[in-house]
Amino acid sequence: MRCAYFDAERCRSCTWMGRPYGDQLADKQAHVEALLGAGPQWLEPFESPESGYRNKAKMVVTGTAAEPMLGILDAAGHGVDLRECGLYPPSLQAAFPVLAAFVAHANIAPYDIAARTGELKNLLVTQSPDGELMVRFVLRSQEPVTRIRKHLPALLDALPSLRVVSVNLLPDHKAVLEGEREILLTPAETLRMRVNDIDLHLRPQSFFQTNTPVAAALYRQATQWVSGVAPSSVWDLYCGVGGFALHVAAPDRDVVGIETSVEAIASAQLSAAERHADHVRFEAGDATAFALAHGAPDLVIVNPPRRGIGARLAGYLDASPANHVVYSSCNAESLARDLDAMPSLRPVHAQLLDMFPQTTHYEVLTLLERV
Missing domain, CATH: 2.40.50.1070 (OB fold (Dihydrolipoamide Acetyltransferase, E2P))
Structure with missing residues (x-):
């Protein structure tokens, strides 16, 4: 991709602008593999359109x-x-x-x-x-x-x-x-964001992934992993407007989504009500505080901000009876730190999803399994 703003040095926000896209993907894959090690089985990176991807x-x-x-x-x-x-x-x-x-x-x-x-x-x-x-x-x-x-x-x-x-x-x-x-x-009051045939409602102060096609792939892969281990109970921590929770919902599965943003929770509750997802519940609250106050489910999904989940929640998950964790990260460095704090949970599958072409940033999805 070429950019006149970048070439004229009027905007340098996209630090990898002008680099061949294949090289960008290869460097991102090498970066995340160096951080996470050779443990997980890596799926092929999910590519994004090089331009026109921001929603x-x-x-x-x-x-x-x-x-x-x-x-x-x-x-x-x-x-x-x-x-x-x-x-x-x-x-x-x-x-x-x-x-x-x-x-x-x-x-x-x-x-x-x-x-x-x-x-x-x-x-x-x-x-x-x-x-x-x-x-x-x-x-x-x-x-x-x-x-x-x-x-x-x-x-x-x-x-x-x-x-x-x-x-x-x-x-x-x-x-x-x-x-x-x-x-x-x-x-x-809400913008309807249809992703994989699921209507997610977005209120003004709610977070939504920047790249809709890549977000759709992210939810599909997580759903495939969750279906493979067939948990009867799931937490979606840092759930935002409920993307992961509503994708993995099933009639025989209890799902709870936790998010600090009241606006996001209102959006998620509306989406759940429209889908008649009676086994999905959303609450506004701190993810770590909620986890420490409740017994863990079979599987936990976490999608934290760039800082990661932190030592307290990582320690809780490591010691909990949860057999699997699906970790979606926009910062592989904080992910690596969190994985070090969860030695009882081993990364078995991982995939890089290129949420942000022309930059050094990306999303990585990891399935952790109790050793």
């Missing part, structure tokens, strides 16, 4: 209300417009000029970091597999909300695929993407 755009808004720019900040803090970034599919790219025109029409001043003035900090745009959109305006205050509401019908007419619109309030001057408070502006 979510996190756009910093700079410039002026009359001429907003959507993209990133360079090292000097200046805005770089990335509306034609090749990581986004054409259908998502097509929404950016419409959203920029809306910002100008509603007269929403971009936030000036140096001067600490203005309102609009980020635009967060998510596209479903069916092409529907969720748009979130990250603002410093509620001041522009009235104007956004006033002009929203025009935006909905200009973007017929737009289903969910919200405002996120980030009043603090911090280098974070979003704040805690969300104001929904549309009757629809």
